[in-house]
Amino acid sequence: MKVGVCGTGRMGSSIAERLISVGHEVAVYNRDAAKTRPLVDAGAKAFASPAELAEACDIVIVMLLNDTATETVYLGPNSLLKAKLAGRLVIDMSTIRPETMISVGGAVTQLGAAFVECPVGGSKAPAREGKLFGLVGGSKADVDRAMPALEQLCRRIEHVGPFGAGATLKLAVNLPLLVYWQALGEALTICKPLNLRPDRLIDILSDTAGAPAAMKGRGAIIAKVLSGAPLGETAFGITAAKKDRATAVQFAASLHAELPVAKSALACFEEAEAAGLGDADATTVSVRWTQRNAPPSRS
Template sequence: MKIGICGTGRMGSSIAQRLMSVGHEVGVWNRSSAKTKPLTDAGAKLFASPAELVDGCEAVIVMLLNDAAIEAVYRGPNGILKSKLTGKFVIDMSTVGPETMRSVGAAVAQQGAAFVECPVGGSTGPAKEGKLFGLVGGEGRDVERAMPVLQQLCRRIEHVGGLGAGATIKLAVNLPLLVYWQALGEALTICRPLNLPADRLIDILSDTAGTPTAMKGRGATIARVLGGRPLGETAFSLGAAKKDLATAVQFANSIHAQLPVAASALACFEEAEAAGLGDADATTVSTRWPQRPPR
């Protein structure tokens, strides 16, 4: 199948690699074309605009950073909605607000295409291995049509409702993990007077009921950073994490709910981003906090 990838950041590129590895013909578009080069070098076809990408492919997967990017890529002068959408299908894997997914999904459907939202749990490693967790929203017939592609990308797929439902669940999935990274930084701060070796401290904290599964993959890296070594490759950026927390808080406000803990964590992520750490891994918020100068 000819599948277009609209947005080749870390996750979009990893999804493209996965699809190429299982035999699909992949087209790519990204606002910064330099980010498409590793994919085009590997055989992907570069398109000049989102509209041309849709016109040149049978299906398109969208993976963009935020609501503003979604609006620009769908509704811009050469955006997805300017293409010949009839008969195509669009899978949007971006993590954005539920209303944004409902809005662009309705606009795509009005032009005769199928639309499914499928924000995913998992970072670049699982994406390359086809082991993401797909949180799907959309009409049953559209989900059924998208399922063969989603099954090649995801280890588990949950159809949780109509458009906007996938976005809602994804915000709920990310929220406690991102709060945990800040809470871990605070836990490390109160342990600082003990002067325990970083790897031992992380090992102790990891072997407790309050530790999320993500620590299995990130704990050793966090310990290395605490010991003065570089963090290494970014799996999920601090800036993207901040955006997800902000989106969750904004959505909660729209339904007259309060998220006081998430709002406090958001302020800490915003401070870390302002300090120049937006492109670092989200776990940097954990290692930065105990080293932060007292105020």
């Protein structure tokens, strides 16, 4: 099957790698063409525009950073909505505002294509292994059509409603975890006077009721960075995390709801980005906070 991936950042590239590994003929497009080169070297074919990619593929998977990129790829010159989409399937896996997902989904279906939203939980490694958590919105018929592809990318798939439902739940899923990374930094800060080894402290904190499942994968890395090791590979960058927080806060405002804890965490992510850490992993927020507010050690 010919599958196109529109957007080859960290997650889009990992999804494309997964599709290549399971035997699909993969096409790729990115606004920065340089980001497609490793995938071309791995066997993918690059296209110069979203429209060209869509017309060459049976399925188009969209994985973009934000609403601005989404509007460009769907609505700009030679965009997806300028393509002959009739009969094709578009799966949008971006984390964007629910109203944006509703808008682009409706526009795609008006052109005679099937559309499914599937924002995903997970980072690069789960994407490469086909172990993402898919939060799906769309009609039952379109979701059924998309399932064979989604099952190759996701360990669990939940159809949670119509267009916009998956985007809404994805914002909810990300919110507690990203707040946690800031809270962890604050917890580490008040533990500094104890002078415990970072690996021991992280091990203790990880084995408590307050620790999320993500600590199993990231805890050891955080401990190494606390000990002075380099930041290492980014699984989910601070800029992307900040965008998700801001999107959740904006969406809550449209519901006349308040997210005071998320707003506070958002400010901390914004501060870290302004300090030049935008491309660092989101867990760097935890480490940075211990360096920013370091109490004196006990004598």
